[in-house]
Amino acid sequence: MKKWIDPFDYANHILRMLKSGVLLNTQADRFNSMVLSRAEMGLIWGMPTFTAHVRQSRFSREQLDRTGVFTVSIPLSGELSPEVLRVCGELSGWDTDKMGQLGLLPAEPVENGVPGLSAYPLTLECRVLFRQALDLTAIPEEYRLRHYSRGNDSGDFHVAYTGQIVSAYILE
Numbered sequence: 001m002k003k004w005i006d007p008f009d010y011a012n013h014i015l016r017m018l019k020s021g022v023l024l025n026t027q028a029d030r031f032n033s034m035v036l037s038r039a040e041m042g043l044i045w046g047m048p049t050f051t052a053h054v055r056q057s058r059f060s061r062e063q064l065d066r067t068g069v070f071t072v073s074i075p076l077s078g079e080l081s082p083e084v085l086r087v088c089g090e091l092s093g094w095d096t097d098k099m100g101q102l103g104l105l106p107a108e109p110v111e112n113g114v115p116g117l118s119a120y121p122l123t124l125e126c127r128v129l130f131r132q133a134l135d136l137t138a139i140p141e142e143y144r145l146r147h148y149s150r151g152n153d154s155g156d157f158h159v160a161y162t163g164q165i166v167s168a169y170i171l172e
């Protein structure tokens, strides 16, 4: 069962949950989820939107570029479990079947073909309107050095995917 919602009624909750992490689900060859903290909700061209900032190197980025759709799964109470945080926030879909490892139950999507997750019932189905790569020459040096100049992160900039929220509901 799905309870339809206006995403703006939950904006405060969704934005607060970003601190500890929500799940960004994608599906091209297979279903994959990654932990996401860097995101915004807003209104563009009169449409409710969710923007996810995904580093270039992520498997999720590749799936997003291929499909142009994503679904966000957000805990309604509590936070992502430590196991989900570890598997979806540290392991990569490039070489791991995260959903197989975690045994999370996918929930049938309505509009965009990418499942939500019954364990994290607040669900936003999104269709990408546009993507924008972060211009590393245009951000303050302090943040560039801190976030884009070390080890594996060197030059691994974020790409912002702004998706129209095409369906929003709570899985019951």
Ligand SMILES: Cc1cc2nc3c(=O)[nH]c(=O)nc-3n(C[C@H](O)[C@H](O)[C@H](O)COP(=O)(O)O)c2cc1C
Pocket: 019, 020, 021, 032, 033, 034, 035, 036, 037, 038, 039, 053, 054, 055, 057, 058, 059, 060, 061, 085, 087, 088, 089, 090, 091, 092, 093, 094
């Ligand atoms: C709390 C938390 C928040 C994160 N937020 C982001 C984020 O906003 N953008 C991003 O690209 N990676 C973020 N990550 C890292 C990815 O979740 C992680 O690299 C993941 O393994 C990528 O999976 P994938 O390669 O299957 O896409 C975060 C990780 C944690 C633990």
